[in-house]
Amino acid sequence: MTSKKIKEAKGEQKFAAASEAAVKEAEAGGKEWTKTFDAIADFVFIQDKDFKFVKVNKVFCDALKKKPEDLIGKKCYEILHKSDKPWPNCPLAKTLKDKRSHTEEVNDPNIGVPLLINTSPLFDKKGEVTGIVHIAKDITERKQAEKDREKVLQDMNERVKELNCLYGLSKLVEKSDTLVEEIFQGMVELLPPAWQYPDITCAKIAFEDKEFKTEGFKTSKWKQSADIKVHGERVGIIEVYYLEEKPKTDEGPFLKQERKLIDAIAERLGRITERKQAEKELQKREEFNWALFNYNPIETIVVDLEGRVVKSNLAKRKFGGRLSNIGDTMYKDYAGKHKIDMHAELMKCIKLNRLKKFPEQKYNDKILSITIAPFSDGAIITSEDITERKQLEDALRKSEQWFSTTLKSIGDAVIATDTKSNVIFLNSIAEFLTGWKQEEAIGKPLNKVFNIINEKTGKPAENPVKRVLREGVIVGLANHTVLIAKDGIKRPIADSGAPIKDDKRKVIGAVIVFRDITERKKAEERKSEFLSNVSHALRTPLTSIKSFTEILLRYKDVNLVEQRRFLATINKETNRLTQLINELLDLDKMEHDELEWKSVPCDILNIVQNSINVLDPLIKEKNITFKFNLPSQNLIANGNEDKLKDVIINLIGNAIKFTPSKGEIRITIEKKKETIEVSIADTGIGIPKDELTNIFERFNRLDNSINRKVTGTGLGLYICKQIIEKHEGKIWAESSGSKGTKFIFVLPEA
Amino acid sequence: MRKKKILIVDDDTNITLSISFVLKKEGYTVIVAVDGEEAIKKAKEELPHLIVLDIMLPKINGFEVHKHLKANAQTSEIYTIMLTAKENEKDKSLAEDLGVSAYMTKPFNIETLLSEIKKGAEDGGK
Numbered sequence: 101m102t103s104k105k106i107k108e109a110k111g112e113q114k115f116a117a118a119s120e121a122a123v124k125e126a127e128a129g130g131k132e133w134t135k136t137f138d139a140i141a142d143f144v145f146i147q148d149k150d151f152k153f154v155k156v157n158k159v160f161c162d163a164l165k166k167k168p169e170d171l172i173g174k175k176c177y178e179i180l181h182k183s184d185k186p187w188p189n190c191p192l193a194k195t196l197k198d199k200r201s202h203t204e205e206v207n208d209p210n211i212g213v214p215l216l217i218n219t220s221p222l223f224d225k226k227g228e229v230t231g232i233v234h235i236a237k238d239i240t241e242r243k244q245a246e247k248d249r250e251k252v253l254q255d256m257n258e259r260v261k262e263l264n265c266l267y268g269l270s271k272l273v274e275k276s277d278t279l280v281e282e283i284f285q286g287m288v289e290l291l292p293p294a295w296q297y298p299d300i301t302c303a304k305i306a307f308e309d310k311e312f313k314t315e316g317f318k319t320s321k322w323k324q325s326a327d328i329k330v331h332g333e334r335v336g337i338i339e340v341y342y343l344e345e346k347p348k349t350d351e352g353p354f355l356k357q358e359r360k361l362i363d364a365i366a367e368r369l370g371r372i373t374e375r376k377q378a379e380k381e382l383q384k385r386e387e388f389n390w391a392l393f394n395y396n397p398i399e400t401i402v403v404d405l406e407g408r409v410v411k412s413n414l415a416k417r418k419f420g421g422r423l424s425n426i427g428d429t430m431y432k433d434y435a436g437k438h439k440i441d442m443h444a445e446l447m448k449c450i451k452l453n454r455l456k457k458f459p460e461q462k463y464n465d466k467i468l469s470i471t472i473a474p475f476s477d478g479a480i481i482t483s484e485d486i487t488e489r490k491q492l493e494d495a496l497r498k499s500e501q502w503f504s505t506t507l508k509s510i511g512d513a514v515i516a517t518d519t520k521s522n523v524i525f526l527n528s529i530a531e532f533l534t535g536w537k538q539e540e541a542i543g544k545p546l547n548k549v550f551n552i553i554n555e556k557t558g559k560p561a562e563n564p565v566k567r568v569l570r571e572g573v574i575v576g577l578a579n580h581t582v583l584i585a586k587d588g589i590k591r592p593i594a595d596s597g598a599p600i601k602d603d604k605r606k607v608i609g610a611v612i613v614f615r616d617i618t619e620r621k622k623a624e625e626r627k628s629e630f631l632s633n634v635s636h637a638l639r640t641p642l643t644s645i646k647s648f649t650e651i652l653l654r655y656k657d658v659n660l661v662e663q664r665r666f667l668a669t670i671n672k673e674t675n676r677l678t679q680l681i682n683e684l685l686d687l688d689k690m691e692h693d694e695l696e697w698k699s700v701p702c703d704i705l706n707i708v709q710n711s712i713n714v715l716d717p718l719i720k721e722k723n724i725t726f727k728f729n730l731p732s733q734n735l736i737a738n739g740n741e742d743k744l745k746d747v748i749i750n751l752i753g754n755a756i757k758f759t760p761s762k763g764e765i766r767i768t769i770e771k772k773k774e775t776i777e778v779s780i781a782d783t784g785i786g787i788p789k790d791e792l793t794n795i796f797e798r799f800n801r802l803d804n805s806i807n808r809k810v811t812g813t814g815l816g817l818y819i820c821k822q823i824i825e826k827h828e829g830k831i832w833a834e835s836s837g838s839k840g841t842k843f844i845f846v847l848p849e850a
Numbered sequence: 851m852r853k854k855k856i857l858i859v860d861d862d863t864n865i866t867l868s869i870s871f872v873l874k875k876e877g878y879t880v881i882v883a884v885d886g887e888e889a890i891k892k893a894k895e896e897l898p899h900l901i902v903l904d905i906m907l908p909k910i911n912g913f914e915v916h917k918h919l920k921a922n923a924q925t926s927e928i929y930t931i932m933l934t935a936k937e938n939e940k941d942k943s944l945a946e947d948l949g950v951s952a953y954m955t956k957p958f959n960i961e962t963l964l965s966e967i968k969k970g971a972e973d974g975g976k
Contacts, residue, residue, distance in 0.1 A: 639935035643956040647868035650960045655875055669864055
């Protein structure tokens with residue numbers, strides 16, 4: 101062993117020095133040596149080959165509480181190890197054997213203290229080992245220090261493992277897109293290595309309804325666990341198991357630090373879960389906000405505090421134009437098509453942090469509804485193109501106006517109701533016929549406003565709307581219905597009802613249309629009366645013809661005079677029938693404007709003269725005197741000469757019929773302003789005043805005995821009136837009771 | 851056998867003439883009236899076996915004449931044939947309601963009228 105090495109071997113240096121000194125002293129055998137020997141702080145003793153003490157130093161003796169003489173000659177193992185055999189690990193034996201120096205640590209419980217022992221051989225001149233120098237040092241303190249250091253190292257190792265575990269967890273969490281499940285699975289695998297006995301450690305993390313386990317996971321009674329809490333609520337647990345029994349430490353076999361670690365991990369996992377949940381929420385909210393912004397059909401632009409475009413949504417980008425360019429200054433970088441300075445408005449809104457709406461902004465040919473909503477970083481500008489809506493609104497308003505006007509001006513009465521048959525609309529005709537104003541009728545049950553009864557029974561009639569609403573069908577015109585107006589006036593009406601349907605064909609109300617058919621009823625009555633009259637007028641001559649014909653056929657002994665009389669009657673009645681039929685046909689043509697008028701200048705005086713000539717046989721028969729008041733010049737009217745002649749013959753003929761024999765008829769023709777007036781006055785029985793207009797009606801024959809004796813169709817005066825009116829003239833009759841009748845007609849002069 | 855007496859009421863002389871001619875030929879005694887007033891007067895005076903009565907008559911119409919005669923004990927049983935040019939259901943049912951014996955419309959068949967008169971004159975004849 102070189103000196104250098106000895107020096108390096110710190111603790112052992114002393115032994116080496118002592119050993120050398122001992123040898124020297126032994127060789128010299130001087131007293132000084134003994135002194136030195138005793139001064140050595142370590143235990144030093146020399147033994148012979150038989151383990152017997154030869155020399156011992158003071159320190160050794162003091163430690164054993166013995167005197168040197170008590171020890172010399174005794175065997176060391178008997179004294180030190182309390183044994184009858186040498187200590188098995190005794191370096192002495194080794195030195196004896198290999199004649200070399202040995203250093204050993206000896207820890208014999210019988211000695212009580214750990215010792216570092218150095219044995220060195222003593223040689224004689226022949227080179228044989230004669231004894232051994234034995235130096236022992238109490239290394240209790242050193243041992244303790246070593247143990248302490250080891251403990252610190254072990255603790256540090258544990259801490260490192262724990263740190264490793266936490267570090268591993270941090271690494272797992274580092275990536276933002278790591279799923280909670282991945283973190284938990286990674287975590288559970290990090291647990292065993294952080295515990296004291298990784299090889300026999302299992303771990304499990306239960307979280308909500310999931311479990312994460314180490315490979316070959318088993319449970320045991322040696323368990324350490326910690327709850328995972330989220331917002332103070334237990335959502336999971338971490339469990340660590342030792343599969344073998346281990347010495348008890350702080351918490352069963354587990355360490356205080358492991359408790360801290362598991363708690364820390366549980367807390368960490370709880371926080372991670374919270375954070376992940378929050379991140380998820382945030383992400384969802386961000387996605388929602390983004391979607392809300394981007395897919396909003398209203399064009400939206402976000403600008404910064406300077407009014408520069410930050411982003412625009414899909415609608416805006418689709419709308420196109422330069423307005424969607426990021427970085428442009430809103431409303432400023434474009435040729436302003438707005439009527440007002442929108443950029444100034446925008447900046448004002450941002451500055452005052454005040455929302456402003458521009459409901460109807462004209463932009464080019466569009467109408468926009470713009471809203472500027474400022475926020476901390478700028479403003480959100482939404483602009484909605486309401487051009488189409490505006491147009492639709494206008495169109496709708498026009499259509500409503502049109503519809504309302506149409507309904508108001510429709511010729512029939514119209515009432516609309518809702519599905520509960522309450523009135524919602526009345527046009528003016530309906531107002532007139534029902535006597536209800538729309539304002540007072542609205543909301544009232546239809547039955548009240550549209551009060552109808554059956555014409556024949558007088559009982560309330562079923563309201564057409566009832567059926568319309570019940571069956572959703574159109575209810576056709578109903579006859580024999582009478583409407584009672586608010587003021588009690590009754591009018592015959594024809595009504596029909598129809599459902600009002602929405603675009604889904606759902607009945608949303610009903611409408612009834614009705615009209616006053618008083619006139620139609622009257623017309624129908626007139627027609628029926630006319631037919632009855634025609635029938636009567638035809639039957640009368642027919643009856644005579646048939647009767648006399650049958651008589652002539654039935655009786656062979658009718659004398660010749662009578663035969664001729666009967667035949668004459670038959671002939672006369674046949675003529676009457678023919679005349680009647682012709683008149684009826686003429687009338688029909690006239691009433692239907694089918695009679696063609698040949699309008700030519702007619703000399704009225706001439707026509708009167710011709711008429712009188714035609715009637716001459718009759719005049720002579722009754723010996724009637726004619727008197728005339730005639731104009732000095734000819735009077736001309738434009739018209740149909742034949743028809744005017746018919747009128748004059750008819751009037752003079754009537755005058756002759758109703759004037760008694762030898763009576764007088766006066767005919768006056770005069771010019772009055774631009775007209776020609778013709779009057780024919782008889783001296784007959786006259787006409788009651790209240791009949792003067794009726795006589796111009798069809799089939800209106802005066803009911804008097806004289807009239808019965810004269811033949812007539814009942815159409816003559818009516819036809820006269822039609823003809824005169826066709827000539828834009830007028831005809832009337834005057835009578836002063838029993839002193840005759842005067843018929844007058846006036847025609848415009850040509 | 852005494853001749854049956856028949857009153858013909860009509861304002862149309864052709865009708866009274868023709869029916870009178872036929873009835874005389876058939877052996878009846880004939881009286882004629884041309885309006886309602888005359889009809890009532892002659893019916894009361896003459897008490898005919900049968901009346902041929904028009905409806906549309908001057909002064910008093912046929913229905914009124916009939917009602918009048920019905921109301922009078924002397925004339926209430928006279929067989930009445932209404933003969934009219936008015937053909938409508940209303941008049942026909944009114945005639946039935948008033949107890950008119952027969953209702954005929956113009957133009958008529960002489961044969962039919964005669965058989966009706968024969969029936970009436972024999973049944974109602976006193």
